[in-house]
Amino acid sequence: MKKVQYFENMIHLLNSKLEFSNKYLILVAENTIFDLEQLNSLNIEFVGAIVPEIIFDNKHLKEGLVIYTLNLNSQMNLIEDMNNIDYLKKENFHKHSSFIIIVDGLSSYITKFLESTFQVLPLNSKIVGGGAGKSTLKQEPIIFSNSGIYQDSALVISMNLKLNIAVENGWQYLEGPFLVSSCDKNCLKSLNFSKAFKAYKEVIEKDCKIKITKDNFLDVCKSYPLGIIKFDEEIIVRDPIFLDEDENIILIGDIEQNSTINILKGNKEYLLNASKNIVNKACKNIQKDDIQAIAIFDCISRSTYLGKDFVEELNHIKKQSNDKLIFGALSLGEIANNGNEYINLYNKTCVVGVLC
Incomplete structure (x- = not known):
């Protein structure tokens, strides 16, 4: 079973053989024709988000879907209203200490939500994630699960994997x-x-x-x-x-x-140099053979600034990956916590999470 899969469009996904018993995180590039009802016809359990572009391997794509297969004991939570702190308090997030968090990147509740989330997560939690949305910067429903698609919403996915984080910007x-x-x-x-x-x-x-x-x-x-x-x-x-x-x-x-x-x-040389050793930085104290996948949340405006040179940043990351599967998104804001501080929301930054 592949932990990370890419599909060019919904038709290819619908013709795939995803296992019913698994749980999936699905990232959808904004130019993809997306149909939640069709996705539900696969009878799989999933959460996901629409993002400006998806990252698969060393490519960034404006159309298609990338799917990360979660471990069966992972916990998938869709928070329909980021302003509803009481909902967060009802959830049991203490089973694991590694998290992927994806928020509506154009919501006015992001800071409040991240501060509230920090209060309910276990101490020393490791977090990687980013802001979903479209490059039009017009807010609309973009966070989804089997139950529907929402705005001002967030995903909190807890995992029993080891997660190492690195953050670089180069500005x-x-x-x-x-x-x-x-x-x-x-x-x-x-x-x-x-x-x-x-x-x-x-x-x-x-x-x-x-x-x-x-x-x-x-x-x-x-x-x-x-x-x-x-x-x-x-x-x-x-x-x-x-x-x-x-x-x-x-x-x-x-x-x-x-x-x-x-x-x-901005200076393109400085930005690209910042990403040259980001995976190696994240892999400190772990063996590269233990890596299951590498999650990237890289800012869409960073990509816009670098233009055609942005592929060089992804090539740097691929070169350090030891041929491990790479997935992620060009995002509207990046989220990270290395376990010893508050959850930070970044812009124009590259955040890498190494999953072991």
């Missing part, structure tokens, strides 16, 4: 630090007590020599994310995606009041 410092003097969830209003867009715009226009408007905001700013400075000097990247009607900067993922940020800048 470089441009200007800062700046104080986040006013914000509301993922809406950044002011930096250093001045309009956030004004401060951000001045730095970017000076560097790229291009005037930023609402029309070209995403195209220019994909090269200039924000970096939240953590106490351990880790930088958590936040992706600016558009300006609202008041010219506040809307991010993928929340930002905290009075936090400190830097403005970052």
